Amino acid sequence: MRPFTAPYEDVWGPRRARIIAGVLALIFAVIVGRSAHVAFNGPDRSALPVAKAEIARRGDIIDRKGELLATTVQGKSLAVDPSAIWDSRDVVAGIRSVFPDLGQDALTALMADKKRQFAWVRRELTDEQVKALKETGVEGLLFVDEPQRVYPNGKLAGHFLGYTSIDGDGLEGAERVYNDQLKKGGGPLQLTLDASVQFVVEEELQAAYADFDMKGAVGIVVDVSTGAVRAVASWPAADPRRRGDESDAAKTNRALNSRMELGSIYKPLTVAAALESGVLKPTDMFDTSKPVRIGAVTVRDPHPLPHPASVSVTDILAYSSNVGAADIAQRMGPVAQKTFLAKVGLLGGQPAVGPQWASPLLPPQWDATAMATIAYGHGLSVSPMAFVMTYLPFANGGEYLLPSFVEPVDPAKVARKRVMSAQTAAMVLDMMRVTVLEGSGKNAEARGYEVAGKTGTAEKPGPNGYDPDRNITSFAAVFPASRPQYVVLVVLDEAQPRTGAQRTASFTAATIAGKVIARAASLLDVRPVLEAMATRAPTSGADAVAKVGAQ
Amino acid sequence: MNRLAIIGGLVVAALAVAVYRAKLGAEDTQARIEDLKTQVADEEKAIAGLRADEAVLTRPERIGGIAQQQLGLAPANPNQYTAAEALKQRLGEERTRLPAPGQPPATLAPSPDPVTPQR
Numbered sequence: 001m002r003p004f005t006a007p008y009e010d011v012w013g014p015r016r017a018r019i020i021a022g023v024l025a026l027i028f029a030v031i032v033g034r035s036a037h038v039a040f041n042g043p044d045r046s047a048l049p050v051a052k053a054e055i056a057r058r059g060d061i062i063d064r065k066g067e068l069l070a071t072t073v074q075g076k077s078l079a080v081d082p083s084a085i086w087d088s089r090d091v092v093a094g095i096r097s098v099f100p101d102l103g104q105d106a107l108t109a110l111m112a113d114k115k116r117q118f119a120w121v122r123r124e125l126t127d128e129q130v131k132a133l134k135e136t137g138v139e140g141l142l143f144v145d146e147p148q149r150v151y152p153n154g155k156l157a158g159h160f161l162g163y164t165s166i167d168g169d170g171l172e173g174a175e176r177v178y179n180d181q182l183k184k185g186g187g188p189l190q191l192t193l194d195a196s197v198q199f200v201v202e203e204e205l206q207a208a209y210a211d212f213d214m215k216g217a218v219g220i221v222v223d224v225s226t227g228a229v230r231a232v233a234s235w236p237a238a239d240p241r242r243r244g245d246e247s248d249a250a251k252t253n254r255a256l257n258s259r260m261e262l263g264s265i266y267k268p269l270t271v272a273a274a275l276e277s278g279v280l281k282p283t284d285m286f287d288t289s290k291p292v293r294i295g296a297v298t299v300r301d302p303h304p305l306p307h308p309a310s311v312s313v314t315d316i317l318a319y320s321s322n323v324g325a326a327d328i329a330q331r332m333g334p335v336a337q338k339t340f341l342a343k344v345g346l347l348g349g350q351p352a353v354g355p356q357w358a359s360p361l362l363p364p365q366w367d368a369t370a371m372a373t374i375a376y377g378h379g380l381s382v383s384p385m386a387f388v389m390t391y392l393p394f395a396n397g398g399e400y401l402l403p404s405f406v407e408p409v410d411p412a413k414v415a416r417k418r419v420m421s422a423q424t425a426a427m428v429l430d431m432m433r434v435t436v437l438e439g440s441g442k443n444a445e446a447r448g449y450e451v452a453g454k455t456g457t458a459e460k461p462g463p464n465g466y467d468p469d470r471n472i473t474s475f476a477a478v479f480p481a482s483r484p485q486y487v488v489l490v491v492l493d494e495a496q497p498r499t500g501a502q503r504t505a506s507f508t509a510a511t512i513a514g515k516v517i518a519r520a521a522s523l524l525d526v527r528p529v530l531e532a533m534a535t536r537a538p539t540s541g542a543d544a545v546a547k548v549g550a551q
Numbered sequence: 552m553n554r555l556a557i558i559g560g561l562v563v564a565a566l567a568v569a570v571y572r573a574k575l576g577a578e579d580t581q582a583r584i585e586d587l588k589t590q591v592a593d594e595e596k597a598i599a600g601l602r603a604d605e606a607v608l609t610r611p612e613r614i615g616g617i618a619q620q621q622l623g624l625a626p627a628n629p630n631q632y633t634a635a636e637a638l639k640q641r642l643g644e645e646r647t648r649l650p651a652p653g654q655p656p657a658t659l660a661p662s663p664d665p666v667t668p669q670r
Contacts, residue, residue: 060599068606074596152606199611448629519626528629 057147058168059181060188061161064230064407067195068152070161070175070240072168075148076130077123078141082116085140094138095121098129111140123166124148149175151240157198158238159253160191160355165243172244173253174405177355190407192228196523197221204516205235208492212508216493218255218384219516221524224392224484226409227401230524232256232385254493256357259381262491263458263505264320265476266377268428269390270328271313273340275424279331282427285310288323295369299326299376314431318439320455322376329375334366337374343419344390344400346382355405357385377456378466384474388489391476394429394452395484397422433481444475444510446518448528452484453477453513455505460494470494473505475513479521480529488513488520 061070078095085091088111096102099122110119123146125133133141149164162173170179178189201219208217217235222228236250244251252258274280289308291300305311305319316324329337341347348359361381363370373379385403393400398420433452435441440455456474459466474491478484490513501507521528608614618624633641 057595067609068602071599071603071606073600073603150603152603153610156610156612196611199615203612448632522627528632530632530634 057185058149058164058183059185061174061178061182062188062190063193063195063198064190064228065194065196066190069157069191069193069195070149070151072147073150074145076125076143077146078121078125078129078133079144080111080119080121080140081142082111082113082119082140084117085111087139088112091138091140094133094136095141097136098132118142153195153199154241155237155239156195156202157193157233158240159234159255160193160232161240163240163243173240174355175240178406192223192230192404192407192409193232194230194523197520198231198233200519200523201231201233201516202235202237204512204519205233205490206237207515208495208508208512209235211499211511212492212495212497212503214492214495216249216252216254216258217495217512218258218489218491219512220255220384220388220489221516221520222388222392222403222487224395224478224487226404226411226414227389227392228404228407228409230486231520254384254491256355256383256385259358259361259383260472260491260493261378261381261458261461262384262387262472262474263377263456264322264325265387265454265456265474265489266374266380267317267320267325268394268432268454268476269341269344269346270325270337270375271317271431272394272420272424272428273337274328274332275427276340276420277332277336279336280313280328282313285312286316286321286324286327287311288316288321288327290323292323292326294326294330294372295367297369297372299323299372314434315439317428317431317454318435320376320440325375326372329371330368334368334371337371338366340419341374341380343417344393345386345402346380346390350386351402358383360386377458384489384491388476388487391478391487391489393419394425394432395478395487396425398425429478429481429484432478436477440504440506441475441477441510443506444477444514444517446479446514446521448480448530449517449521449526450480450482450529451477451514451517452479452481453488453510455510457504471503473503473509475505475509477513477517479517480526482529485526486520486524488516490516 058072060068060072062068080091082088088108091111092104092107095107096104102122107121110121113119122129125143130143133143147168149168151158151161160173162170162175162177164170164175168183170176170182174189174191175182182189201221205217205219208214217233219231219233219235220229221231223230232255234252234254234256236247238246238250238253271280275282287309288301288305288311291298293299299322301308301321301323303319305315305321307315308321311319311321311324313324313328315321316328338347342349346360347362350356350359360383363374363379370379389401389403398418399416400419401414401416404414429452432441432454433450435455436445436451436453441451441453444451444453444455454476456472456476458472458474459468460470460472461467462470472491472493473495474489477488479486479488490509492509492512495508496503497507
């Protein structure tokens with residue numbers, strides 16, 4: 001035993017103390033370091049789900065004047081948490097009291113799946129449905145906030161706008177074509193459409209149904225200086241809110257996706273092609289008194305002209321002579337005809353971006369027979385969208401433009417292709433003005449707006465050849481003729497006047513086109529031609545020829 | 552030396568507290584920013600809803616009917632336009648029909664001019 005006075009000398013003491021102190025200091029440093037790290041590096045708030053949800057808001061679609069056509073609003077959808085539901089009978093009954101279309105068995109099975117904590121019941125509820133569901137007071141209902149695509153103008157431009165899936169992906173129309181841009185959010189997508197003009201066109205097509213029993217209709221309005229499409233309507237209208245759950249007739253966008261033989265509205269193209277190729281002079285006279293046989297077809301005029309043995313080029317348009325048009329085509333031959341129609345975009349070719357339209361259905365052989373029938377609009381099926389653009393050169397001095405659907409449209413940057421001389425364009429335009437003043441297009445005249453245009457009546461092809469009981473009637477117009485600003489195309493599918501009147505374009509499509517122009521002109525800032533209102537100079541075909549011949 | 556160490560330690564501690572308070576302040580500010588962003592998003596949603604409501608209320612088929620039935624308005628008619636040169640004459644005609652000072656207003660006769668503005 002060691003004596004008390006000689007204390008034990010713990011040689012390890014200081015060293016142990018240092019080690020313990022060092023360990024404690026290290027632990028302290030770790031704690032302080034970690035605390036500092038936590039204190040100075042908080043959670044990344046940009047990764048929060050709220051922030052992500054804001055980015056996902058789909059862009060609006062507006063018209064050229066800023067009117068809202070499609071937008072995304074915050075809505076509510078109904079879901080349930082089956083695992084939290086004790087008495088599913090009450091919940092099923094409560095839900096079915098608001099949505100009787102939901103099957104009881106399916107709902108009961110959904111509630112019975114206790115492993116699930118979330119299941120959709122009905123998306124995109126209305127405010128009334130939310131209120132009614134809350135008033136049921138049943139347990140386990142989840143009201144989930146989520147964006148909803150809405151179309152404030154209902155069916156207006158429904159075909160062109162298209163629609164999205166319930167999850168906000170564009171499936172049809174502009175919603176599909178511009179999906180990437182819309183999904184990015186940001187500024188709205190501004191279309192060239194004018195909601196007011198679109199409304200006028202759609203309302204006139206709807207009103208036409210009161211006058212004509214018809215299967216479908218198309219109305220298009222295009223600015224001749226830029227190709228900006230101000231209205232593109234297809235009847236029956238489609239409701240974007242139904243997401244394609246429509247009849248086949250309403251689903252079809254006839255303006256872009258249908259191909260039709262449009263009849264005699266081709267005749268101005270035939271005349272222009274012949275004038276351009278130098279085989280026709282505006283003063284030439286034709287004998288249309290007898291049918292002519294060209295290739296395998298005998299061409300007749302169903303409605304003989306006033307003086308069929310001696311008709312001018314203007315009369316061929318004004319009174320719509322098939323014989324005369326076929327004669328003119330025969331002069332230039334199929335190659336020149338085909339080349340001209342290709343120049344004005346009727347044989348295909350459209351931009352890779354933006355809305356597309358149906359490609360044409362060409363004759364198997366562009367021979368003499370095809371040439372003769374195409375001269376008056378049979379044998380070549382095209383979409384109304386493709387056709388309406390062929391009238392722009394008549395109105396803008398001879399330049400073909402592609403349609404524009406999105407603003408801004410800078411006239412200086414629009415791609416232009418000269419397809420006829422300004423003189424040819426002016427001559428054919430004057431002939432079309434005579435057609436409205438004195439010929440088959442009289443019903444299209446809109447006082448003060450100098451409508452120039454051409455009627456077209458084409459029997460529809462069937463399994464046994466052309467069917468005389470079913471036809472396509474059309475009217476293509478330019479207005480005002482003295483300073484053209486817009487082209488209008490109206491096409492009616494199997495329009496039969498309910499009054500028993502003739503079902504030719506003179507009594508159907510021309511009338512509708514005139515009403516559209518009369519109402520839409522002021523909305524398009526087209527001032528009436530006051531001189532034309534004060535004195536409407538009597539013009540004959542010969543006068544028009546003399547006038548243009550002097551140009 | 553000890554005094555220097557103590558002062559240094561106090562300064563470091565004070566700086567640490569200051570930095571920590573600044574961090575807390577930044578977090579508060581960040582939280583406020585997030586709140587404001589949420590508010591902005593909510594307001595934007597509300598505005599989108601109101602714009603949609605406005606678009607529903609001003610859609611052509613609704614507003615056209617109201618303008619026609621309640622205000623007697625109609626789309627502009629070509630007869631309502633007149634040439635600028637004709638305005639001088641029109642104004643002259645209107646002046647001649649105005650009552651002289653102190654005279655009771657006379658009933659204006661309808662204008663024979665076909666370009667009289669119409670409702």
